[in-house]
Amino acid sequence: MRTGVMRAVVVMAAMAVLLGEAKTAAGVACLSAEMIAPCTCKEKSRGPSIACENADEAQIIRSLSVLKKNSTMIYRLMFRSSSFPRVHDYTFLGLDVQHLTMSRTNISIVEESSLRTLAQTLETLDLSYNNLHTVPTAALEHLQNLSFLNLNYNMIKVLGQAAFSGLRALERVSLYDNQMQHIEDTSFSGTGDKLFRLNLGKNHLETVPNLQALTNLQVLTLSDNHISSLKVGSFKGLKMLDMLMLENNKIQTLEANVFSELSNLNSLNIKHNHISNISQYAFSGLEDNLEWLELGHNRLDHIPSHSLRTLNNLRQLDLDSNRIVEVAEDAFEGYGDSIKFLMLNRNKIKSILPMTFFDLHSLEWLKLSHNDLTQLSEDTVQPILDTLTMIDVSSNPLKCACELMWLRSWLEAFTRRETYKSFSQHTCVGENSRIQDILELKTERLGCPEYTADTRAIAMSTPVVPSLTVCLTVVALLPQL
Structure with missing residues (x-):
C-alpha cells in the first residue's frame, strides 16, 4: 500500500515537472484584458494567442509594450x-512570435528591420488586405524559418528580381487578387x-510566368487572369506539379504538347475559358498520371475523344x-476503363446512341441534366448499370413512354437506399404536353405489358456502394489540397 502511494506521488511529481516544462516552452499565461486592451488573449496549448482588432497605432504600440515586459513567447x-x-x-523587439497576422491594417510600408528580431521564430x-x-x-x-507568406488582396503590380530572397524555408506563397502584370524570370530565385x-x-497576367526555378512546385493557381494562350515550354521545369488551375482565363485553343513538361500532373482545371479547339496531342505527357480533367464552361461542340x-x-x-449536341457512339472508346465520374450536364445533347457507354466499365456518376434529351432507353444505359451509383437526367424534355420505366425503377430504388439533402425532380412530357413526375408513371396507363414485375426487379437491383451519400443536383469532386 505504502509502495503504491509513493509510486503515485512520484508519477504526479513527474507530471508536474513535465507540465511546467511544457508551460515554459509555450510561454507565460495570458495577461489580463485590462493590461493589454484593446487586445485580447486566449491560452492555447502552444502558447498565448493574442488578437488586436479595431485599434489605432498608438493602442497597438502600447499593448506591444506591455507584452514585451511580461511575455516573450x-x-x-x-x-x-x-x-x-x-x-x-x-x-517586435523583445517578443518571440511564431505566427503573425497584420491584415486589414492599411499597411503600405514594412521597414527593413521591422521583422528582423523574429528571424528565428x-x-x-x-499581410493580406x-x-x-x-x-x-x-x-x-x-526570416529563415518562414514557411507561409500571405500577400493576398494588396496592390502589387510587379514581382521583381529575387523578390523572396533569403526565405529558404518557404513552402507556400499566396498573391491572390493583386494587380500583377509582370513577374521577372528570377523572382523566386533564392527561395x-x-x-x-x-x-x-x-x-492581370496575360501569359504564364517563367517559374522553372520552382522545381518542387506541386500546386499552381493561375485562375482569374487574362491568359489567352498556352505555348510549348510555358510550364518548363515544373516536373513535380500535381495540380494546375487555369480556370477563368481567356484560353481559346489547347495546342499540341503544351503540357508535355508536366509528367506528374494529376489534376488539370481549365473551366470557364473560351476553348473551342483541342489538338489531338494537347495532353501529350499526361498519359500516365492525369486523373481529374475539368473542361466545363467552354465552347466545345463535341467530346474531344x-x-x-x-x-x-x-x-x-x-x-x-x-455546346455539345451529339455524343458519338465511339466517344469513350479506348479510354473509358478508368472513368468514374462523367459530367455532360448543361449542354445541348439531343440523343445518345445505344453503344455510347459500352466502354465505361467503371462509371459511377453520370450527369446529363439540362440537355435536350427526349429519350434514354434502358439499352443505352445497360452497360453501366452494374457500376452506376448516381444518374441525373433531370431538366430534359424526356417523353413519357414505356422505355422510361427502367428509370422510374432506378429512381425508386435510389430514394429507398440513399441519404440525400436535395433531390432533383425527374420529369417527362406526356400527352397534351403535360409534365409528369417519372416516379409517378404507371405501366398500365402507358400500356407496357412487356414491363413485368421480374424485369422491374432486375432494374431495381443495381449494385450500390453501401452507405453512399449522394446528391443528385450537386457534384463537387475536386482533389483535396
Whole structure:
C-alpha cells in the first residue's frame, strides 16, 4: 500500500515537472484584458494567442509594450481591422512570435528591420488586405524559418528580381487578387527548394510566368487572369506539379504538347475559358498520371475523344456547360476503363446512341441534366448499370413512354437506399404536353405489358456502394489540397 502511494506521488511529481516544462516552452499565461486592451488573449496549448482588432497605432504600440515586459513567447499575434499603416523597425523587439497576422491594417510600408528580431521564430506571416505596392523583400529576407507568406488582396503590380530572397524555408506563397502584370524570370530565385504551393490567381497576367526555378512546385493557381494562350515550354521545369488551375482565363485553343513538361500532373482545371479547339496531342505527357480533367464552361461542340484517348488513368471528365449536341457512339472508346465520374450536364445533347457507354466499365456518376434529351432507353444505359451509383437526367424534355420505366425503377430504388439533402425532380412530357413526375408513371396507363414485375426487379437491383451519400443536383469532386 505504502509502495503504491509513493509510486503515485512520484508519477504526479513527474507530471508536474513535465507540465511546467511544457508551460515554459509555450510561454507565460495570458495577461489580463485590462493590461493589454484593446487586445485580447486566449491560452492555447502552444502558447498565448493574442488578437488586436479595431485599434489605432498608438493602442497597438502600447499593448506591444506591455507584452514585451511580461511575455516573450507568443504562439499567434493578430492585428486586424486596425490602423497600422507603417510597420516600424524593431516593432517586435523583445517578443518571440511564431505566427503573425497584420491584415486589414492599411499597411503600405514594412521597414527593413521591422521583422528582423523574429528571424528565428516566425513561421507564418499574413499581410493580406493591405496597401502594399511591392513585396517588402528587405524586411522578409531575414526570416529563415518562414514557411507561409500571405500577400493576398494588396496592390502589387510587379514581382521583381529575387523578390523572396533569403526565405529558404518557404513552402507556400499566396498573391491572390493583386494587380500583377509582370513577374521577372528570377523572382523566386533564392527561395530554396521547399516551395510547393503558389497562388497567383485573380491578377492581370496575360501569359504564364517563367517559374522553372520552382522545381518542387506541386500546386499552381493561375485562375482569374487574362491568359489567352498556352505555348510549348510555358510550364518548363515544373516536373513535380500535381495540380494546375487555369480556370477563368481567356484560353481559346489547347495546342499540341503544351503540357508535355508536366509528367506528374494529376489534376488539370481549365473551366470557364473560351476553348473551342483541342489538338489531338494537347495532353501529350499526361498519359500516365492525369486523373481529374475539368473542361466545363467552354465552347466545345463535341467530346474531344481524339485528345483524350491517350489518358490511361482518367477518373473524372467534366464537360459541363459546353455546346455539345451529339455524343458519338465511339466517344469513350479506348479510354473509358478508368472513368468514374462523367459530367455532360448543361449542354445541348439531343440523343445518345445505344453503344455510347459500352466502354465505361467503371462509371459511377453520370450527369446529363439540362440537355435536350427526349429519350434514354434502358439499352443505352445497360452497360453501366452494374457500376452506376448516381444518374441525373433531370431538366430534359424526356417523353413519357414505356422505355422510361427502367428509370422510374432506378429512381425508386435510389430514394429507398440513399441519404440525400436535395433531390432533383425527374420529369417527362406526356400527352397534351403535360409534365409528369417519372416516379409517378404507371405501366398500365402507358400500356407496357412487356414491363413485368421480374424485369422491374432486375432494374431495381443495381449494385450500390453501401452507405453512399449522394446528391443528385450537386457534384463537387475536386482533389483535396
